[in-house]
Amino acid sequence: MNGNTPVLALKGVSKRFGPVQALTDVDFDIHNGEVVALVGDNGAGKSTMVKTIAGIHTADEGQILFEGREVKISHPTDATNLGIATVYQDLALCDNLDVVENLYLGREEVGGNGLGSVVRPLDETTMEKRTHELLSRLAVTIVDVRAEVGTMSGGQRQQVAIARSLLGEPKMVMLDEPTAALGVRQTAMVLGLIKRLREEGHAVLVISHNLADVFEVADRIFVLRLGRKAGDFAVGEASQEEVVAAITGAEFGHIEDEPGGNQ
Amino acid sequence: MSAHGGGAAAAAPEVEVAPPRLDLVRRFVQGDLAELRVVLVLAVIWIIFYIQEDRFLSSVNLTNLVLQATAVGLVAVGVVLVLLLGEIDLSVGAVSGLCAAIMAVLAEKEGLSPYLAIAAAVACGAAIGLFQGSVWTRFGIPSFVVTLAGLLAWPGAQLEVLGETGTVNITDTKITGLVSTFYSDTVGWIFAFLAIGAFAAFNLLGRQRRLRQGLSAPPLGQLVIRIVLVAVAMLVAIWILNDDRGLPLAVLILGGFVLLFFYITTKTTFGRHIYAVGGNAEAARRAGINITRVRIIVFMIASTMAAIGGIMAASRLLAVNQSSGAGDFLLLAIAAPVIAGTSLFGGRGSVWHALLGALVIQSISNGMDLLGLESSVKFIVTGAVLLAAVVVDAIARRQRQAAGRV
């Protein structure tokens, strides 16, 4: 990959839900090893943009370029096959299964090739070993990978969900509000994990309402307002005030306290 | 922990934080040690009946008890899988009656070979499950409504199949032999030692494989205790059975199916997907699992096991009539796994619960028969036991939620 071609680029993407224009003519790009924060007020179109990239919605207009090639993403598996992994806000974990079982759900390792596919036994030791390897690579500390996910804290569950998305070695990871509803320490854990993803060279797109988190972890801040691109700031060159102004559409001045981890 | 059947192999969560004694109590109530709980319940029931009537623990009666439990146990195996999905199948009693009637008529009236008659009955069970599962998943009607319709309709089909006499006696020795075949003492002992050896090898090799891969493994002592306990239970069981008529074929059939489905539920991808769908169907769907396929296959398994249970019941009672599969049969088959700790809320349970629960239920029923209690009392007691089991399940679930375990 040469450094100039973005992993993913949107060109003039629009998406309408009946009368609601959720995205209008959005241009966007993201590179390897880059964390881009996607911010905007409620209903600005952030989730719609992520879901369009993830193949849950299809764009009405515009192009999606993956590593410079135009691609059509009309189904979630299209996105997965390209190497785009998504962690949704509800995480989609099975609380009655343990960490290993959740990580490998739907792509279990099986042993003993000779037998038919129905009777082939799961290869638990391989899956457990790789789980340990993946978690330690990501510096995630979960003592017992055979404990049910339902017993774990919100931060640990978020980490499990992110680790799960990495199992297919994706090029790009999208996270929808990964720190919402997390306490200070848990938030720090998840932000640490996001930085780790950047070090590994993944492109990371993070939706967040928490500007403090955004400024801590992101390289760039992409602002949506009423479905339109309202700003694209490099973190070092923008102030929190400017970003808030872009989000709210206010000319300047009146800045409320940053909205914290609502929604 | 029953989700991966490892039992003691998988350390209970939060062991480090909870004081050991409290932790044991918690696991006992919340279901991690449900198997132990139900074994204790069984022991208490046996002691109570033994005090009232010492024939209860005679080898003849215990053998009869096991034979009585096979039909309910086999049906309950399928019910466990349905419960793991968080669903219910109210038609298993009716399906067992209908399929037994089909077998009886084909073998006794139509003169078909008993093997073909049995195969036809089992195939009918599978077809009914395919039909009910498809209607449920296709139209999104709650499974209990679809199977309630089956509960009403299949007995009608059963009457139709049985014809005007309403009863078909079973004389074919191949079919009656399913329950009346007993193996010699030697066969019993050989079987016991083979089973113990297999269990020990399975546990020890599994531990070795984990250690070789650098994974944590239960201490050897703990494993040895497990193996010794299973060995003792096995030897005592064979000793009792040999004291009467010997090891029954019916026990091997029940044990075989329990082992088969234990393997499928805990060691295969399909089994893993059953637990996943029961735990969080949306998560399973997003993980790429074809949840409709899993659901339909599970309903086919439930109806197939119902047919097999019905065949065993017919073999034991030497007849099929209008009341085959009716009465409390359905309730017992659903109550059995629940009593033993399989959750009604889905995602938690084990095929072993079918076996243990069937023994508990049948012990109560058998003991009350022995004491000559009225059927009114029997119904009430069985209902009370089921209610108690469901309440324990609900409490366990609430405690898990309180502890952040949903």
Ligand SMILES: Nc1ncnc2c1ncn2[C@@H]1O[C@H](COP(=O)(O)OP(=O)(O)OP(=O)(O)O)[C@@H](O)[C@H]1O
């Ligand atoms: N499936 C849908 N059908 C109809 N309208 C939708 C759908 N999804 C989103 N919308 C609408 O599109 C607009 C953008 O919604 P979106 O969920 O993308 O906002 P968001 O930026 O993620 O907001 P939040 O911060 O509240 O999560 C909203 O007006 C919303 O009501």
Ligand SMILES: [Mg+2]
């Ligand atoms: Mg959103």
